[in-house]
Amino acid sequence: MLFGGVCDDDKEIHEGLSQFFSEFERNNDCKFHLTYFSSGEELLEHYLCKNFEKFHFLFLDIEMAGINGLETAKQIRSLTNNDVTIIFLSSYPDYVMESFDVLTFQYLLKPLTYDVFESKMMRLCAHLSSTAKQVMFLKDQRGQNIVPISEIIAISKLKHSLVQNKLQVITTDQEFLITGTISSYSVKLGIPFLLVYRSVIVNMDYIRGFTANSVVTSNQLDFPISRTQIKQIKDTYAKYMAGKFII
Template identity: 25%
Template sequence: MINIIICEDEKCYRDQVKEMLVKMAFSLDIEIQTECYCSAEEMLAAYENREKSYELMIFDIEMPGCDGLQAGKIIREQYQYDGQLVYLTSHAELMQDSFEIGTNQYLVKPIEYKEFEAKLRPIIKKIIDNDKRITVELVAGGLQIIPMKDITTIQAKSQGRKGGVIIQTTRELIEAFGKMADFENMLEKRKFFRIHKQTIINLDKITQFDGVEATTVDQQRYKVSRNKKRELKDLLLRNF
């Protein structure tokens, strides 16, 4: 299930975007759930009390009161939203300002389905890809299923013959059994990279690499081994 927010003050465009999403979901054989809001204020109030995560948000830029750009900045900075963000606009020149917020894509009104599908299909496929999960054995007992997209880093921590790790996710720290090499094999190599013998990092969670340390979305800094620096730089450039 992919949860999507649509925030657009014009009903005709809200309905159109929803219909296009449903059509694309049918063609991809996936389930989606959409929530529609006619103002950024209404959307932000609902998001503050959210009970689930949203993989995709589609905002109109030009709305009365709090516009889509302001809403996107609040979502990114105040709520640390790192999901997919798509903008709608009647004026393409406004898109320049959205790039600073972290726009994944944009659509110019009036919207044609052919363009909608061309731009949104790769995003939806990326969301599906990011929904992959791993199951870990907890040090405290039991098992836990963790979405790969939620993992920021995995660091080695000795727990005896079973090995051990600390998994930093967007929500919590998890102590689990396992060896770093096993986690390397479980995780997708195009998404995760072992920057140090004791640290595996999610490439999508890196906000800065200064040549010595990698900084993640939670403002933590991790040392990169000398022999890993060039490869990390190449991976980040390729992902960008």
């Protein structure tokens, strides 16, 4: 499932793209969850919400009343979670060069035909598929969340006796409460994630030090460490860090 946003002040564009996406789903092994916006302000309001839904891609109109598409894209790129793939829509080719400043993936001219849409979506799906391992889908009470794996600091099992198979995922800017087991995520994630305790996985990129019985991360959190395996854990961390700096 790919999550996408469509931002255009023309409702006919919304309807046309909705039909294109439906036809593309029927003909290809790709499913979409789409959210539609009618202005740049509305899209930015979505991004500024505390628990906003992250998108894989955005179809963004350039000529809109209020904040235009280019300015909207610039503001999105200035945010912490700014790696969304942007596809611009425009009736004019004049903004092509300026669109490069916000790392646009495609610049499509209106009116958009299905043949052009299909060819560009095939390329987009291939691009997102090649980077799929770089993100993780985490489902919590807020819904489905797309989280870059590189932003995950640690995953720990909740200790509350009434909670079964509940994990706390700590990232650089927020936390998630999900269902799962430490063992399954330890296998799924692999390097650079390290099982430091039976109930804790830590991303070695965020380790900043060790104490006698804990590991300290960049956000100043302490996680317990297995005393019987502390030497092996430190050796693994040292080898990983040394390998990062080999040229």
